[in-house]
Amino acid sequence: MSLAAEPPLADADVPAWWQRLGLPGLVDVHVHFLPPRVQEKVWAQFDEAGPLIGREWPIRYRGSEQERIAQLRALGVRRFSALSYAHRPGMAEFLNDWAADFADRVPECLRSGTFFPEDGVEDYVGRRVEAGVEVFKVHVQVGAIDLRDPLLDATWGLLAEVGTPVVIHAGSGPVATPFTGPGPLREVLARHPRLCAVVAHAGAPEYAEFVRLALDHERCFVDTAMVFTDFFSEGGAFPPDLLAELGDRPDVVLLGSDFPTLPYPYAHQLEALERLGLGDDWLRAVCWDNGVRLFGEPSPAGHA
Template identity: 70%
Template sequence: MTDSGPVRAFWQDLGLPGLFDVHVHFLPPNIQAKVWAQFDQAGPKIGRDWPIRYRGSHEERVEQLRSFGVRRFSALPYAHRPGVATYLNDWAAGFAADVPESLWSATFYPEPEAPSYVAAGIEAGVEVFKVHVQVGEFHLDDPELDKVWGILEDAGTPIVTHAGSGPVGNEFTGPGALARVLERFPRLAVVVAHMGAPEYAEFLDLAERHERVRLDTTMIFTDFFDQEAPYPSELVPRLVDLQPKVLLGSDFPTIPYPYAHQLEGLERLGLGEDWLRAVCWHNGVELFG
């Protein structure tokens, strides 16, 4: 299964050098297997059948992205409990060293060691962090993270943040905690994963109010997400003015449809080729270089 032709035709028709995907996952094999098992079982944090289209080894999946023409992509490990972040970060550092297209990715968790290893990661060259409050079951405004947010605000390092209540919400999800964090750390470079689904309007408001808050398109505007959490049509025009702050994300490999379907969903919005070029390439380059 290559699925490459439609993807390459998409960016070639736009005159782009390729795609910049800010929401791709690579995890240590033992953890990757456990994550996929949750999806296979439609576990409590998944909530629905979710067949994974792009399985295979790390090497096979990297080659798949290269065949698509995805020139830059993240790895986005995310800590699900205390004590695991440094293990994930060490593994992700090795992945970034081996895969030159990959953004050097890392994660953190509300724990006493977090300020130290976050600062060390930034100093070493980490380009993006990922946190997932639905899986990790922590509040973004946990006092244990105060020093971490200060370090990240000063460094300007982006944080891809899954804070929306999709696919299954819990007491830790929703826009409230991120809004409170941004009141105290307004210069944080946050990328809201999945455009904040299903609290689209609230997270869109945060992106409009805060200079360095962005949204990624991950799985939004696809038939799969439209079944349960369609993006409200009345919000789409606001994405025109927000063009510089919208970034392509896919959730590869953990998607149940061809990679090209995400791109087709963006094209169906009818926001124009300049908008697509910005979202699928230029905005990522502007943020990450």
């Protein structure tokens, strides 16, 4: 019988939920904090159900930066990312500068970065790694990025060597583009098998192909951001046979939420994981242990 017998139905229930699991909190690898003007533009795309969104998407958490940080702290999220994503040349380093300052101000935040296929990308990614970036983000869909672009090959090699994880939105959801889907990442991993790739949204909707990549590569993971929620299931349920495989391999799954760009309470992601019925050990691995194994134990100052 599960110790966490009652899934959290509201955000106020979340701390009691992870406490019943015996956890010190949550590690969320898929959280977004962006420069204010960029954040407003991103939210505008969701408000307009733009061409890369494809459906109504009412955003629940759109308070000030400080209000959103306070919300994560109240939920008990002990470590979280601030994933930005460059969608054109010349943008990445502006975002990286902002993210570095944000991490200095918010001790729970992983030092986050992004990059784009452009001249000099290996150099600035190398400098960011030396400066302590703990996780990068690449958004294939929004940036119209081909992961196999020759401009990125040396960067993938560098990141495979140093082991810094990269959260990659490579799946074709919510709207497919010419570069989404499992093929490009499969080719990158064949060339750089030690790359630590975290597939955002478990690769939705190509779940089977992306989960197979995670199962077959030692340092490949999937994150849960929006997966299993009622909102995402409307676009296609997660295959039951695949769920059984993930149940046997909790080590490849990382908690992600996509906060703050959520059309439902944060608690619903955790409720959705609880109702899978995969057990407390699975939940503990996904919501804490795997994130700590990848990024280190949170320290009182926030950074491990």
